[in-house]
Amino acid sequence: MTVSRRRFLQSASATLGSLALPSVPTGAGAPAAWETICTTPAPALASTRIVASANAIPLTAGVCQRRIRDEGPETTLWAFNGTSPGPALRYRQGDTVEVLVSNRLPQPTTVHWHGLRLPNAMDGVPNVTQPPILPGSSFAVRYAAIDAGTYWYHPHQSSFEQVPRGLYGMLVVEEAKPPRVDRELEWVLADFKLDKANRQVEDFGRVRDFGSEGRLGNVVTLNGTAAGANRAIDVRPGERVRVRLLNAASARAFVLEFGGLAPWIVTYDGQAVQPHPVPDGRLHLGAGQRTDLVIDVPDAAGRRVVTDRRGGGEALVALACVGRPVRAKPPGRPAAIAPNRLAEPDVAKATDHYLVFEGGIGGEPAIGRVDGKALRVEDIMKKHGLAWTMNYTTQQEHAMMHEPLFRFRRGEHVTLKLMNNTDYEHPIPLHGHFFRVLALNDVKTRLREWRDTVMIDARGSADIAFVAENVGEWMFHCHILDHAAGGMMGTVVVEG
Numbered sequence: 221m222t223v224s225r226r227r228f229l230q231s232a233s234a235t236l237g238s239l240a241l242p243s244v245p246t247g248a249g250a251p252a253a254w255e256t257i258c259t260t261p262a263p264a265l266a267s268t269r270i271v272a273s274a275n276a277i278p279l280t281a282g283v284c285q286r287r288i289r290d291e292g293p294e295t296t297l298w299a300f301n302g303t304s305p306g307p308a309l310r311y312r313q314g315d316t317v318e319v320l321v322s323n324r325l326p327q328p329t330t331v332h333w334h335g336l337r338l339p340n341a342m343d344g345v346p347n348v349t350q351p352p353i354l355p356g357s358s359f360a361v362r363y364a365a366i367d368a369g370t371y372w373y374h375p376h377q378s379s380f381e382q383v384p385r386g387l388y389g390m391l392v393v394e395e396a397k398p399p400r401v402d403r404e405l406e407w408v409l410a411d412f413k414l415d416k417a418n419r420q421v422e423d424f425g426r427v428r429d430f431g432s433e434g435r436l437g438n439v440v441t442l443n444g445t446a447a448g449a450n451r452a453i454d455v456r457p458g459e460r461v462r463v464r465l466l467n468a469a470s471a472r473a474f475v476l477e478f479g480g481l482a483p484w485i486v487t488y489d490g491q492a493v494q495p496h497p498v499p500d501g502r503l504h505l506g507a508g509q510r511t512d513l514v515i516d517v518p519d520a521a522g523r524r525v526v527t528d529r530r531g532g533g534e535a536l537v538a539l540a541c542v543g544r545p546v547r548a549k550p551p552g553r554p555a556a557i558a559p560n561r562l563a564e565p566d567v568a569k570a571t572d573h574y575l576v577f578e579g580g581i582g583g584e585p586a587i588g589r590v591d592g593k594a595l596r597v598e599d600i601m602k603k604h605g606l607a608w609t610m611n612y613t614t615q616q617e618h619a620m621m622h623e624p625l626f627r628f629r630r631g632e633h634v635t636l637k638l639m640n641n642t643d644y645e646h647p648i649p650l651h652g653h654f655f656r657v658l659a660l661n662d663v664k665t666r667l668r669e670w671r672d673t674v675m676i677d678a679r680g681s682a683d684i685a686f687v688a689e690n691v692g693e694w695m696f697h698c699h700i701l702d703h704a705a706g707g708m709m710g711t712v713v714v715e716g
């Protein structure tokens with residue numbers, strides 16, 4: 221794979237074929253689309269909705285000013301089309317996603333489409349699936365939205381900086397037959413680290429964040445502005461509401477409680493699951509993960525406040541129940557959503573693999589290889605600014621010459637034990653595939669849910685299974701983006 225990648229880098233434009241577009245000129249002419257958009261008021265809780273058409277949707281990463289806190293000056297952000305979150309892109313299952321990504325940032329970028337099963341060349345990983353999009357350049361994206369669900373997009377280039385600066389957005393693929401609800405809400409949770417003057421604290425890339433819980437913001441946001449009990453959405457008694465929840469934070473995990481509401485979980489990471497109540501009333505949403513909820517608003521006036529237990533019980537948003545009831549009787553357990561057509565792994569004939577995570581500040585002495593040399597993790601930190609190992613190897617973000625962690629044949633059934641020998645939890649996505657979660661901490665899961673990102677407890681484990689069906693080199697990393705930059709970044713090759 222390294223040979224083909226070298227060839228790819230030498231002749232990137234040839235490899236991209238008809239999908240490559242010439243650079244977009246950046247002369248001082250008319251303002252770019254995002255600059256115009258930036259002067260319009262930001263949407264509050266409603267999303268900017270773009271319906272797919274035959275023409276590519278422009279998605280431009282640029283710099284703009286937005287209000288995050290209620291008080292004080294606006295904040296300089298990096299954002300798509302002038303808003304953070306960027307526009308919520310909405311498609312029907314089977315539609316073609318066609319986007320022209322343009323870069324007006326001061327550094328190279330890419331856009332990765334988290335969770336979507338797409339051709340490898342569209343995956344948006346710099347130096348692995350495409351060259352970085354240089355400032356002033358564009359990259360055309362085109363793939364079929366084969367799976368319904370709640371997904372998202374974000375840069376995969378210097379993501380430990382570009383994502384917390386504000387670059388992320390939701391992508392929804394509607395089911396052919398969506399569950400019947402009265403209202404649908406999209407909630408993008410994230411955080412920003414702001415100083416007293418509402419400026420972003422520019423302390424990206426610190427090894428102490430790479431090697432610990434990651435760089436946490438001090439202002440939790442819902443759809444781009446500060447979350448809190450003062451954020452209220454009016455709903456009517458008896459209303460059935462679907463909430464698409466995304467954790468777009470670069471490091472923070474949420475443990476959500478629903479203040480007297482009893483939501484049904486209907487999807488994890490976009491994939492249908494047998495509708496069930498939130499286990500123990502707490503929804504653990506790691507960085508990168510999504511969950512769709514169906515909430516029946518109680519038939520009584522009042523405010524129900526959603527809080528984050530991990531954040532010390534901080535209020536995020538309230539559902540304010542007002543007006544005349546929508547229906548006389550609650551509709552009961554929602555019907556299951558029709559599943560996407562995912563290849564079912566056969567555990568009996570699967571090849572068995574394991575992946576061990578080690579390292580972190582304050583962890584046990586561990587050893588790992590950097591550039592083929594075995595070093596203690598504490599020396600890896602001092603000499604290379606990296607903090608973690610995956611199967612005893614560590615590497616710089618998207619280093620071009622590393623060996624893949626695994627090579628699978630196309631169609632191979634795979635079981636994989638992920639062992640977390642560290643003092644920190646890690647949300648681990650596999651690109652280009654969904655996997656069944658068979659067990660967590662050696663306890664079998666009741667629903668064997670499909671996911672693209674599994675949260676592994678500190679000192680815990682996850683057993684997953686999937687069919688390696690999508691040919692290419694796919695990232696397998698930690699979605700705490702500081703951890704990924706600190707060495708928790710590997711690839712899996714599916715050979716066609």
Ligand SMILES: [Cu+2]
Nearest residue numbers: 646698700703
């Ligand atoms: Cu991690």
